[in-house]
Amino acid sequence: MRLKSITVLLLSCSFAFGQNYKTIVAEAYNLYSNKEYKQALSKYKQAFEIDQKNESDSCTAGCTTALLGDKKLAFE
Helix, strand or coil, X not given: CHHHHHHHHHHHHHHHHCCCHHHHHHHHHXXXXXXXXXXXXXXXXXXXXXXXXXXXXXXXXXXXXXXCCCHHHHCC
């Protein structure tokens, strides 16, 4: 019973505090669409720490970086 309670508690904490790749990228794209490029880039970096599986997301992050004026970093 105690192990079950601990498992439920840990799962609850992970859902409450953890965000997944898709959620963070959606937030990043929303910021990008609103021309909040600095905040969008921060979200893309956060998402890419989890996973970098979508080329479209990488391209949008590169465009975001270029719009901030760092064209060299945009192509990395």
